[in-house]
Amino acid sequence: MCSSDLRLLAAVMVFGPGATACEAAAVEPPPEPLRVAVVPIASALEWNGDRPTGVMVEIWEELERRLGVEGEFVRADTFPQMLALLTRAEVDVALGPIAITEEREKVFDLTHPIAHSGLRIAVFKRDDSGFLSALGTLFSWQLLELLGIVLLLTIASGHLLWWFEHRGNPQSFPPDYPRGVWEAMWWIASTIVAGGCENKHVGSWLGRAIAFAWMVGGIVLLAAFTSVLTATLTAEQVAGAIHGPKDLAGREVGCQEAAVSVKEIGRRGGVAREFARLDEALDALGRGELDAVVGENQQMMFLLNQPGRQRHRLVGPIFESFDYGLGLVAGSPLREPFNTAILRMREDGTIDRIREQWLGRHE
Numbered sequence: 611m612c613s614s615d616l617r618l619l620a621a622v623m624v625f626g627p628g629a630t631a632c633e634a635a636a637v638e639p640p641p642e643p644l645r646v647a648v649v650p651i652a653s654a655l656e657w658n659g660d661r662p663t664g665v666m667v668e669i670w671e672e673l674e675r676r677l678g679v680e681g682e683f684v685r686a687d688t689f690p691q692m693l694a695l696l697t698r699a700e701v702d703v704a705l706g707p708i709a710i711t712e713e714r715e716k717v718f719d720l721t722h723p724i725a726h727s728g729l730r731i732a733v734f735k736r737d738d739s740g741f742l743s744a745l746g747t748l749f750s751w752q753l754l755e756l757l758g759i760v761l762l763l764t765i766a767s768g769h770l771l772w773w774f775e776h777r778g779n780p781q782s783f784p785p786d787y788p789r790g791v792w793e794a795m796w797w798i799a800s801t802i803v804a805g806g807c808e809n810k811h812v813g814s815w816l817g818r819a820i821a822f823a824w825m826v827g828g829i830v831l832l833a834a835f836t837s838v839l840t841a842t843l844t845a846e847q848v849a850g851a852i853h854g855p856k857d858l859a860g861r862e863v864g865c866q867e868a869a870v871s872v873k874e875i876g877r878r879g880g881v882a883r884e885f886a887r888l889d890e891a892l893d894a895l896g897r898g899e900l901d902a903v904v905g906e907n908q909q910m911m912f913l914l915n916q917p918g919r920q921r922h923r924l925v926g927p928i929f930e931s932f933d934y935g936l937g938l939v940a941g942s943p944l945r946e947p948f949n950t951a952i953l954r955m956r957e958d959g960t961i962d963r964i965r966e967q968w969l970g971r972h973e
Contacts (some may be wrong), residue, residue: 643680644944646670647701647937649692652888653912653969654707657685665968666705669724672960676951688886690868693718696937702944704937709870709906711932718940722949723933724961729871730907730928732914733852734895735921756834760802767820768795774817782810802828852902854926861901864891871904874930889913892922906934908969 648655648662655664662683674681684701686692696704696718707727710720772794775783782797784790797810801824812821851857859879865871867884875882883900885891891903892913903910907928914922935952938945955961 643682644703645684645701646681647684647686647692647695647704649686649689650887651689651707652909654909655705665965666707668964668968669955669961670703670705672955672964673948673951676954677947688868689866693868693937696939699939702939702942706936707906707934708937709932709934711870714937719938719942719945721935721938721945722952722956724935724952724956725908725965726931726933727907728928728931729874729904730910730924731852731855731858731926732892732895732903732905732910732922733901733925734898735923760831764795764798767824768792768798771798771812771817771820774814774820775812779813779817782812798824801825802831852925855929857926858902858904862899864894864900864903866891866905869905870930870932871906875904889916892919896922912969 648657648667650657650662651664651666653664654666655662657663662685670681673679681703684695686695692704693708693714695701704718707724708714708720709727710723714720768791772783772787772790775794776785776790783793793810797812801821812818852861855874855878858875861880862883863875863880864883864885865875866888867886872882872884880902883891883894885894888903888905888909891900891905894900895903905913910924913919914924936948938948952961
């Protein structure tokens with residue numbers, strides 16, 4: 611087929627059967643074969659021997675058939691490497707799926723959406739059920755620090771109280787040192803909890819000053835204990851600290867490098883830790899190196915359904931929804947033919963059929 615025939619064919623794809631010669635001249639023929647960059651992405655594309663397979667590969671094969679083009683696959687090891695190949699025009703198409711964002715549109719072209727998706731959060735469900743585990747939850751560093759301060763103050767003020775009272779009040783605070791100090795500390799503990807000790811009284815004015823300080827301080831200490839215990843025993847501590855996007859703040863969160871999730875984690879106050887593959891991030895989550903993992907919903911559902919992921923679970927709703935499509939070199943003449951074919955595949959249900967065949971039906 612000559613060059614003019616290829617231009618006319620491309621024009622027919624874009625403008626319809628009535629394309630003129632001028633319209634044909636405005637459309638350059640695609641190179642033969644097209645260089646198609648692919649990278650292994652869970653649920654979308656996996657490398658099987660010397661050829662990739664997956665839902666995106668089947669969608670591409672349908673595009674080849676409808677557009678009458680051929681492609682040769684160029685393997686990239688990571689998602690950023692695939693985008694770099696496309697940016698440098700070393701390939702003609704990046705198979706993706708690639709989230710359609712304004713920032714990416716400034717660097718290369720993107721086709722019409724193939725599907726709609728969004729981000730999802732995965733956490734690791736640790737074995738924290740049972741009485742002993744719940745009891746262990748009580749001993750937070752904050753609570754232990756507070757207990758330590760109270761103990762030191764009780765010992766110090768107990769010595770002072772005994773010293774002021776043991777001469778004039780031997781019935782309540784015996785003169786012998788070990789027993790007298792113990793009784794003084796017991797009186798302080800009773801004052802903190804119950805507001806006083808009925809079988810003991812404080813007679814000296816210095817002793818009463820210490821007693822008054824503990825009566826007032828006991829109210830403050832009880833409030834502090836209640837606050838710490840409440841914070842420790844909340845659902846966040848017992849059932850997991852992350853329930854949705856708002857809980858990512860201050861957490862170390864794994865994600866796929868160069869994905870849209872990197873920016874979204876940072877925007878919500880989290881610390882993004884990037885991995886070449888999303889399953890590597892989930893492995894790190896299982897080892898306790900991360901607080902959560904954020905990724906594209908369909909990939910997360912696929913990966914968490916694999917063997918060995920029984921204790922990983924998805925939490926919260928889908929957030930930061932986006933469309934994804936194919937990537938093309940900036941200014942590519944393939945954009946309109948591809949967009950037309952993708953629209954027709956969406957309208958006749960071909961894309962939905964392929965996705966359901968590979969991924970199942972999901973609401």
